[in-house]
Amino acid sequence: MSARAGIVVTGTEVLTGRVQDRNGPWLADRLLELGVELAHVTICGDRPGDIEAQLRFLAGEGVDLIVTSGGLGPTADDMTVATVAKFCGRDLVVDAALEATIADILKTMMSRSQSWAGADFEAVMAANRKQAMVPVGAEILPPVGTAPGVVVPGSDGQPTVVVLPGPPRELQPMWDKAIATAAVQEALAGRTEFTQATIRMFGLPESALAETLRDGEASIRDFERLEITTCLRRGELEIVTRYEPDAAPVYSDLVTLLSDRHGDQLFSVDGATVDDQVAALLAGRTIATAESCTAGMVAARLTDRAGSSSYVAGGVVSYSNQAKMDLLGVDADLLAAHGAVSEPVAEAMVAGALARFGADTAVAITGIAGPGGGSAEKPVGTVCFSVRLAEGPTVTRTLRLPGDRSDVRERSTTVAMHLLRSILLTAGDAA
Amino acid sequence: MSARAGIVVTGTEVLTGRVQDRNGPWLADRLLELGVELAHVTICGDRPGDIEAQLRFLAGEGVDLIVTSGGLGPTADDMTVATVAKFCGRDLVVDAALEATIADILKTMMSRSQSWAGADFEAVMAANRKQAMVPVGAEILPPVGTAPGVVVPGSDGQPTVVVLPGPPRELQPMWDKAIATAAVQEALAGRTEFTQATIRMFGLPESALAETLRDGEASIRDFERLEITTCLRRGELEIVTRYEPDAAPVYSDLVTLLSDRHGDQLFSVDGATVDDQVAALLAGRTIATAESCTAGMVAARLTDRAGSSSYVAGGVVSYSNQAKMDLLGVDADLLAAHGAVSEPVAEAMVAGALARFGADTAVAITGIAGPGGGSAEKPVGTVCFSVRLAEGPTVTRTLRLPGDRSDVRERSTTVAMHLLRSILLTAGDAA
Known part of the structure; x- marks a missing residue:
């Protein structure tokens, strides 16, 4: 059995499509690399009720790990940490060391940037103080911008929750630290490794591929051990197959079949893009x-x-x-x-x-x-x-x-x- | 009370981030135009169990309307219609007229395109026949590509479900027809209209805006009638406010406050982009x-x-x-x-x-x-x-x-x- 995970992307601007979500796809890639099965990505606005509903949904679906992105900023509509704390049944407390770190970051930012000219440090710090509130027992991921992340360990069969900021250039550097925490390692323990391989074609209709795959189902032994997804995008067909390592010979048969039938259209079997x-x-x-x-x-x-x-x-x-x-x-x-x-x-x-x-x-x-x-x-x-x-x-x-x-x-x-x-x-x- | 909706985006290629979802944002815009409150967008792979879990989640959250995209193709991993039918407790039946329509479309496609040379019509039609299976009592949305959409009316307090294909250029032309169906009109009846307005700034830090908004909360009467979301993206701050039409004077006070404080950075109050x-x-x-x-x-x-x-x-x-x-x-x-x-x-x-x-x-x-x-x-x-x-x-x-x-x-x-x-x-x- 593979460990299962869910991703919760928060932010009204993402929900309403004004900003394209870059975190869901990035996190999905990282989870796949770890051999974790991603079951759901859910997106909601900056409303605690909706965030909590999504956390409950994912926990109910039995995921081992939830990763959230967004809602860690200083504005009043940023409420992810408080919502996760409530969901996990943990109180929020100010972390004094973290508060000092955030104050240092703000002072440096304000001294460097013209756009802060005339801003009052105490007023800005007041806005950012809530970023130093963390759930009891959570592990803190040091801020890359001004927002720290947190890892809240699962308990009583509940999933571990990793809370990350929305901006990709803050979220991405925190990931390795999040994964290294004891809580995440425990949540992912005992996972099965999967191999994932990609074949790309150009100029083949999807129905013609479907026909070949149906033939493969009939002619290739253990074909059902391959989890195949296909996707047509601007003339390119992408065929991604996920399988346990010992099903490699079955995958090899599939590659042979596709090469034989569609050699002219097949341009990549090693994941390389054009x-x-x-x-x-x-x-x-x-x-x-x-x-x-x-x-x-x-x-x-x-x-x-x-x-x-x-x-x-x-x-x-x-x-x-x-x-x-x-x-x-x-x-x-x-x-x-x-x-x-x-x-x-x-x-x-x-x-x-x-x-x-x-x-x-x-x-x-x-x-x-x-x-x-x-x-x-x-x-x-x-x-x-x-x-x-x-x-x-x-x-x-x-x-x-x-x-x-x-x-x-x-x-x-x-x-x-x-x-x-x-x-x-x-x-x-x-x- | 506003009608609430949820969007279910299916497709392993979207879940895993290999393809960027363009339908969620587009559908979100359409729903907002209709004054419908979008609560959740959920993304899952081509697994019936996960799709059904998301439908149940949204129904449990009390949405009036669910819109799904994707999973209507001819390949075996496309199972949205069957899953929705099961969720709505309706049998799937072949629609003979629809089957004839799909056959005509395929014949035309195969005669026009070189990439179909040598393909066997009967084999291709076999792959596409399942696209003519519709839930009993559903309304059919005629195909733009080869995949028809369906609208399954809600009953017993369950939401109405609109099932649309994944490719944006097939999904988009079907939307108006979907909205015009009796089932969707009924699901959205009695909704409150909301006004949505956008202000854009360039070069202002998010914390400085947060400070101004806190001042607005103290100084502007009925400020809480404005639902404000802010988003910083590559140096541009976007401030989107949603309010009921009679709160227009409150919004006008907000615009005045932002112009007074940040006139140099404010470049758009009418939604226009740079x-x-x-x-x-x-x-x-x-x-x-x-x-x-x-x-x-x-x-x-x-x-x-x-x-x-x-x-x-x-x-x-x-x-x-x-x-x-x-x-x-x-x-x-x-x-x-x-x-x-x-x-x-x-x-x-x-x-x-x-x-x-x-x-x-x-x-x-x-x-x-x-x-x-x-x-x-x-x-x-x-x-x-x-x-x-x-x-x-x-x-x-x-x-x-x-x-x-x-x-x-x-x-x-x-x-x-x-x-x-x-x-x-x-x-x-x-x-």
């Missing part, structure tokens, strides 16, 4: 981008990772026709003859990017993201791509992508990454 | 970007909205020093003397962007996003910004931004938007 693969293939090379409808999204994605400056030269966002001519050297006659969204223009853009940046690899994208600008011949979603290597090959494609403006832009970015991957693989073959 | 404001201020103008560490993120953000092609000329992602020289005309001596991350280089970049794109407005960003590249003098997080209008003013700033690579890049993008807003406002004043 971004990882393109980054590796770009080692020793220099890339430049020329983007119209995606307007910098491919450049931003390529530079997302540390160290990308060793192979990214730069790019041009050529949103206007004038920019295509002035910055990339696209011929005015070509634009007039074929229109900005056309394969000849995409090829001229990619050639311009190669030349202007002195790069050996380039990608160009020009398309109609909508909602306006479409025509009968070139409807919204029409996007032309060209990828080119200095040593020769150019690949140019026109696709019609589904969805709204944001979908078309994001999906175009993903398609560009896959075209780059393909052309760079041919370079590898030739070398 | 993106909305910059877009409005750019009407009749032309903007170009020159980005180093943000590498296209500002250009991508400016072009996020439909119609931006009327004022965005384009931009240069000048990741390498060579690109700064070749594409933006930054002087090699300037780079050598001050380094790429310096105010003189930012000013040369902004001048280059103005000139090369023939624009009248430009923004340049050069900084150290990390994790490498920092020094004692210029640590990671050091970012230089320059904004300039063709008619004269240039504003240049150097900031030290907190957080990791991704934080620094995103926060730099937000700072750039605020600097653009400020300089464009001075242009408006001069005109």
Whole structure:
């Protein structure tokens, strides 16, 4: 049996979708790494009654560990610690050492930042004093910002509760300390380790995969020992399988089946994303981008990772026709003859990017993201791509992508990454 | 009393954070527009037991309406309809008309798409047949993709359940039809309308706001009639207040208090984002970007909205020093003397962007996003910004931004938007 956990994300701004929750996914990853089975993530606003209801729900579902995020700030709507204390039947007491730590942090912050000019230390400290209140018997996780976390040990069959702050850059550094506490170690004792593996495909419909998986169920022995989840996202299919280590041969049979049936679409069996693969293939090379409808999204994605400056030269966002001519050297006659969204223009853009940046690899994208600008011949979603290597090959494609403006832009970015991957693989073959 | 609702998001890929949930936030917005109070969002994997536990939890919390998303696909891990039927005590039956509709959709899809080449219609239809199974007495929401939704009326004090598919572009078009059903209308009958208003600030610490709100509690009559939530995100503070319409004078007092205390930081009282404001201020103008560490993120953000092609000329992602020289005309001596991350280089970049794109407005960003590249003098997080209008003013700033690579890049993008807003406002004043 695997230890089970639940995550409670608090904050009206997260509940109402004004802020995207980054903690639930991050905590989910950490729990999976530990071999803990995540059963539920629940989100509620800054209301003690709703927070308490979620804690009761998770305890009732028999989880061994609850992790909460958010609600530790100085404002009156931050009430997670008090609510958890009540739920665990423990009183709240001021921790004098913690109060002194918070006072020191505030003094340093106020002395450094202009935006505090004129603020009264005592008034600010009054607002932050409640952050020094902790449940009796809880272990304190020292603050990264001004908010400390706490670990409240479970008792009488109740789960252990780890209370963490909302800002990811405060929450994340506290995690290792939280996990190291005796209370958490005890809650997770005796867990089964699981292996998790990811296969990625591009360009296969989900129903075709479903058919193959049904065949696998019939043909692969012990298939039911694999817990398979599939997810289609902007043309990419992700197949994540979780299994106990001794079911590795069953998983291996699944990989063989998928490779045999869908070898052309399968691009990763080791969890690597197309971004990882393109980054590796770009080692020793220099890339430049020329983007119209995606307007910098491919450049931003390529530079997302540390160290990308060793192979990214730069790019041009050529949103206007004038920019295509002035910055990339696209011929005015070509634009007039074929229109900005056309394969000849995409090829001229990619050639311009190669030349202007002195790069050996380039990608160009020009398309109609909508909602306006479409025509009968070139409807919204029409996007032309060209990828080119200095040593020769150019690949140019026109696709019609589904969805709204944001979908078309994001999906175009993903398609560009896959075209780059393909052309760079041919370079590898030739070398 | 407001009607209360809960949202159940299913899907192991969402639970484990591999896919960001876009439906919870979107549904939350729709419910708030209807004046429905959203109490809980719960996320679980594709396990019937966990889905059922969440439905029971929400029903136990007394919600009037439950909306589920996901788990309607053809694969075996999609089991939401069957689970909801069981929870509502209703049998599942095949709907013949719906089965015919799904068959038609599949035939069209298979005939149009290359990726289906060689697939057997009967096998695919077998996979999709379970999508035609609906709970007895449920209302069917016609499919947008291949998955229909259903509305299962509440009975005996149980909530009405709206079952929607996971892909946002299938879920969203079904919403209006779901809301129009008699079962949903009945569940939401007698709800109180609420007004919701948003104030935005930039550059104010959360504790300073907390202090002001405590003063408001003491000085503003009926302050408790305002339900205020605050959220700090990359330097922006968002203050959302929900109140019954007759408490409008109380809210007006709050706005006055915040304007008096924090007028310099307050940039929006009408819900408009800095993106909305910059877009409005750019009407009749032309903007170009020159980005180093943000590498296209500002250009991508400016072009996020439909119609931006009327004022965005384009931009240069000048990741390498060579690109700064070749594409933006930054002087090699300037780079050598001050380094790429310096105010003189930012000013040369902004001048280059103005000139090369023939624009009248430009923004340049050069900084150290990390994790490498920092020094004692210029640590990671050091970012230089320059904004300039063709008619004269240039504003240049150097900031030290907190957080990791991704934080620094995103926060730099937000700072750039605020600097653009400020300089464009001075242009408006001069005109």
